[in-house]
Amino acid sequence: xxxxxxxxxxxxxxxxxxxxxxxxxxxxxxxxxxxxxxxxxxxxxxxxxxxxxxxxxxxxxxxxxxxxxxxxxxxxxxxxxxxxxxxxxxxxxxxxxxxxxxxxxxxxxxxxxxxxxxxxxxxxxxxxxxxxxxxxxxxxxxxxxxxxxxxxxxxxxxxxxxxxxxxxxxxxxxxxxxxxxxxxxxxxxxxxxxxxxxxxxxxxxxxxxxxxxxxxx
Amino acid sequence: xxxxxxxxxxxxxxxxxxxxxxxxxxxxxxxxxxxxxxxxxxxxxxxxxxxxxxxxxxxxxxxxxxxxxxxxxxxxxxxxxxxxxxxxxxxxxxxxxxxxxxxxxxxxxxxxxxxxxxxxxxxxxxxxxxxxxxxxxxxxxxxxxxxxxxxxxxxxxxxxxxxxxxxxxxxxxxxxxxxxxxxxxxxxxxxxxxxxxxxxxxxxxxxxxxxxxxxxx
Amino acid sequence: xxxxxxxxxxxxxxxxxxxxxxxxxxxxxxxxxxxxxxxxxxxxxxxxxxxxxxxxxxxxxxxxxxxxxxxxxxxxxxxxxxxxxxxxxxxxxxxxxxxxxxxxxxxxxxxxxxxxxxxxxxxxxxxxxxxxxxxxxxxxxxxxxxxxxxxxxxxxxxxxxxxxxxxxxxxxxxxxxxxxxxxxxxxxxxxxxxxxxxxxxxxxxxxxxxxxxxxxx
Numbered sequence: 001x002x003x004x005x006x007x008x009x010x011x012x013x014x015x016x017x018x019x020x021x022x023x024x025x026x027x028x029x030x031x032x033x034x035x036x037x038x039x040x041x042x043x044x045x046x047x048x049x050x051x052x053x054x055x056x057x058x059x060x061x062x063x064x065x066x067x068x069x070x071x072x073x074x075x076x077x078x079x080x081x082x083x084x085x086x087x088x089x090x091x092x093x094x095x096x097x098x099x100x101x102x103x104x105x106x107x108x109x110x111x112x113x114x115x116x117x118x119x120x121x122x123x124x125x126x127x128x129x130x131x132x133x134x135x136x137x138x139x140x141x142x143x144x145x146x147x148x149x150x151x152x153x154x155x156x157x158x159x160x161x162x163x164x165x166x167x168x169x170x171x172x173x174x175x176x177x178x179x180x181x182x183x184x185x186x187x188x189x190x191x192x193x194x195x196x197x198x199x200x201x202x203x204x205x206x207x208x209x210x211x212x213x214x215x216x217x
Numbered sequence: 218x219x220x221x222x223x224x225x226x227x228x229x230x231x232x233x234x235x236x237x238x239x240x241x242x243x244x245x246x247x248x249x250x251x252x253x254x255x256x257x258x259x260x261x262x263x264x265x266x267x268x269x270x271x272x273x274x275x276x277x278x279x280x281x282x283x284x285x286x287x288x289x290x291x292x293x294x295x296x297x298x299x300x301x302x303x304x305x306x307x308x309x310x311x312x313x314x315x316x317x318x319x320x321x322x323x324x325x326x327x328x329x330x331x332x333x334x335x336x337x338x339x340x341x342x343x344x345x346x347x348x349x350x351x352x353x354x355x356x357x358x359x360x361x362x363x364x365x366x367x368x369x370x371x372x373x374x375x376x377x378x379x380x381x382x383x384x385x386x387x388x389x390x391x392x393x394x395x396x397x398x399x400x401x402x403x404x405x406x407x408x409x410x411x412x413x414x415x416x417x418x419x420x421x422x423x424x425x426x427x428x429x430x431x432x433x434x
Numbered sequence: 435x436x437x438x439x440x441x442x443x444x445x446x447x448x449x450x451x452x453x454x455x456x457x458x459x460x461x462x463x464x465x466x467x468x469x470x471x472x473x474x475x476x477x478x479x480x481x482x483x484x485x486x487x488x489x490x491x492x493x494x495x496x497x498x499x500x501x502x503x504x505x506x507x508x509x510x511x512x513x514x515x516x517x518x519x520x521x522x523x524x525x526x527x528x529x530x531x532x533x534x535x536x537x538x539x540x541x542x543x544x545x546x547x548x549x550x551x552x553x554x555x556x557x558x559x560x561x562x563x564x565x566x567x568x569x570x571x572x573x574x575x576x577x578x579x580x581x582x583x584x585x586x587x588x589x590x591x592x593x594x595x596x597x598x599x600x601x602x603x604x605x606x607x608x609x610x611x612x613x614x615x616x617x618x619x620x621x622x623x624x625x626x627x628x629x630x631x632x633x634x635x636x637x638x639x640x641x642x643x644x645x646x647x648x649x650x651x
Binding site for chain 3: 072073082090109183186
């Protein structure tokens with residue numbers, strides 16, 4: 001009576017199976033962000049094994065993505081629009097892809113010293129990862145999701161400030177700063193940019209959750 | 218009889234409230250484009266206050282975005298798909314974000330002389346802004362929207378030509394052109410690219426309007 | 435009985451008219467990819483006419499895009515969601531746009547020798563083009579589409595490996611490699627990046643087909 005069909009179906013075990021998968025995807029992102037944070041704080045010779053760990057997280061993420069899509073194919077009644085499940089899944093996937101690309105570039109370009117602002121960028125990613133992992137299980141009840149997306153949006157602003165300052169320091173170094181050669185500037189720019197893409201990807205996840213919640217409300 | 222339910226609802230004051238908000242968002246974009254045009258024509262020392270004005274426009278844009286999303290949450294019957302309202306809102310938001318980023322970069326990188334082609338890029342943005350501001354109120358009646366999106370698409374082509382020529386002049390300067398140092402080339406490239414993103418964002422707005430109109434037709 | 439309304443309508447000549455248009459768009463992409471492959475293998479002086487041919491393919495693509503959108507406007511019952519037709523059309527359009535941009539940049543930047551990895555990138559594009567052209571007619575029956583998108587996804591992985599290696603060789607050249615001047619590095623980077631965007635665009639086409647198939651299943 002008071003409840004709609006979709007809410008009723010939400011109780012069936014089959015379709016509830018999506019939530020643990022989203023949670024697993026987000027926990028995997030937490031792992032990737034933690035290893036990326038270790039990597040940007042590590043000495044150059046200690047970075048390759050940490051990049052491998054981020055790569056492992058990316059592979060684990062691909063598996064969860066695949067599991068969700070298989071489940072989507074097999075499920076008749078989904079907890080929310082098929083397209084939204086699809087979009088949420090692929091935006092979670094993007095996050096870990098960008099993190100892996102950042103780790104890979106740092107190692108592949110044989111970068112030595114990293115600018116401190118890059119640690120700020122990664123710290124923003126870690127906090128966004130934690131917020132996302134906490135929010136995913138709440139999709140089941142649509143509870144307190146607003147706090148989550150407001151928080152991720154403000155983290156993205158913080159990341160954007162760090163990103164702009166880093167780019168400005170690379171391209172227009174403040175007086176007295178050590179002069180970097182142009183190739184080093186280009187390499188650092190590539191890393192800084194892909195970290196910013198990871199922050200944007202977290203915002204896409206949050207926006208997708210917001211649009212799901214808006215439809216359900 | 219002749220009209221469908223949605224058209225009937227379109228007359229209710231509550232849901233009609235979306236159109237003035239889209240119009241306000243677009244008028245704000247006009248303001249940002251005007252200030253950006255002043256900025257690229259100004260002497261370096263006159264640019265910072267103009268960049269602040271573009272930033273103000275971005276903040277005003279964020280407020281309109283927020284108002285639209287709050288309204289979306291409170292409105293049961295929307296003038297078109299919730300998702301389309303969402304997409305239109307966020308693509309209008311993107312336009313002003315990219316403009317603000319361009320203004321910020323010009324000041325932050327302490328650029329001196331700007332290539333004339335950059336003024337062409339900004340001129341395209343101004344015309345796209347004007348076309349968008351004129352089109353938004355017509356969403357209420359879906360009148361003459363086709364002219365609008367055809368126009369914005371052709372402006373985007375024009376912007377693309379300017380963008381490609383600028384990049385080519387920076388990376389493969391024509392004989393006899395004054396040689397720029399590599400860091401200046403990189404800085405100008407960052408500005409030119411984000412202006413091109415603003416032009417693309419106008420096209421996304423137009424594409425969203427087109428897809429709304431296609432559904433309604 | 436056993437079939438739904440949409441399947442029944444799928445037999446009407448009018449709406450079946452979409453499939454040949456998607457196929458034409460994809461065959462046009464094959465043409466563009468073939469000419470691009472000739473271009474990257476050609477001597478610098480032989481490249482401009484080949485870039486013109488890629489540009490012709492882009493124009494032909496724009497015409498097909500336009501025909502599909504006009505048809506979409508005139509068709510009451512579409513073979514799948516209007517929005518999916520729209521998205522498929524625009525992602526097919528993106529592919530040829532990026533290819534044209536790559537060809538244009540190679541000529542415009544007056545590049546001389548191209549790194550061998552760039553041919554690998556273009557070879558991936560050719561194979562993705564062939565796979566896409568074979569898949570488009572199968573949209574009519576939704577047969578064997580899974581093989582197609584799995585294949586394109588694995589091609590995109592292959593392209594990504596080539597892209598990363600190229601970027602690393604440009605920014606952190608292996609010992610003993612001929613030193614390139616920074617402007618040449620920047621020019622090659624612009625080409626390599628837009629070729630990667632073309633590979634990504636093929637993946638978007640495949641993802642759109644996948645999401646259409648998922649809805650229909």
